[in-house]
């Protein structure tokens with residue numbers, strides 16, 4: 001079986017976790033601080049605030065920007081549910097704009113028409129590790145005085161014009177085991193804004209800077225030193241992981257080019273695609289997925305139902321028609337591209353898809 005995702009863990013992580021357990025400081029402690037500094041440096045931001053999931057990072061980032069009841073946040077419906085839910089947690093309303101067909105990210109041409117007096121932020125999702133169109137999004141945000149909160153949960157290591165994803169606005173990363181690097185569960189907020197970082201730190205710890213003095217409403221979103229220790233090992237390897245993903249993506253595209261009814265992923269100019277997912281389009285997505293499974297190849301559909309079409313969102317009254325998003329949700333299929341995928345695996349994947357395509361016509 002070639003799995004769709006596989007965390008890369010070995011003795012180094014086991015050692016690091018054992019050291020934490022032996023130290024006796026197992027909740028948030030010095031290793032979290034060390035990890036925050038290392039991650040900020042990697043991303044090219046001044047500050048990083050570690051939390052216990054990507055969802056928590058999005059939630060705390062929104063709250064740190066003062067987003068709440070009555071506010072609107074423009075974002076993508078073609079994403080994991082946490083993108084929309086984190087906005088709803090704050091009392092604000094996610095407003096969904098359609099995506100570009102080639103990059104699967106927010107179509108910047110469709111953002112401005114969604115801006116109302118209630119709009120407070122734009123939340124682009126760097127889906128699959130392909131950076132969103134940050135030049136235009138930054139211009140729109142500046143013109144209208146809006147915050148940028150980047151859903152960077154799939155885009156550790158992605159770049160736009162040479163700058164890392166998560167350094168354009170306030171970044172929110174996830175370290176779930178299937179992501180580009182892991183801490184088991186975990187997340188982090190990146191920012192160059194000291195006030196936002198300080199507020200995020202307070203939100204993480206029940207609204208307190210000083211123990212048992214609570215200046216605002218907060219939560220318990222803390223990362224543990226156990227997670228941070230895993231994160232330190234993984235972060236050192238992240239450039240190699242991204243390199244392996246990019247190499248695998250290149251080999252996949254080479255092997256799949258020219259096959260009928262298969263559209264390979266696009267890398268836009270000035271974009272460093274981190275290839276969290278290698279996502280093709282095909283009109284016969286479900287048959288191909290079954291065929292791959294019969295041949296021991298994992299694949300994934302990210303995401304089969306856009307956020308605005310989820311039952312809970314229907315209940316909230318969402319009834320948008322987002323044609324490009326909906327078409328994508330019917331056609332996308334992600335193939336194994338993670339660092340554990342070998343050249344031989346890629347040959348197997350490409351041959352299996354070729355056979356399937358041949359038998360289709």
Ligand SMILES: *Cc1c(COP(=O)(O)O)cnc(C)c1O
Pocket residue numbers: 053054055056079080082083125151153154174175176186187
């Ligand atoms: C994984 C993910 C999240 C949520 O991260 P968790 O760590 O699972 O909470 C949010 N947005 C996107 C796009 C993701 O892929």
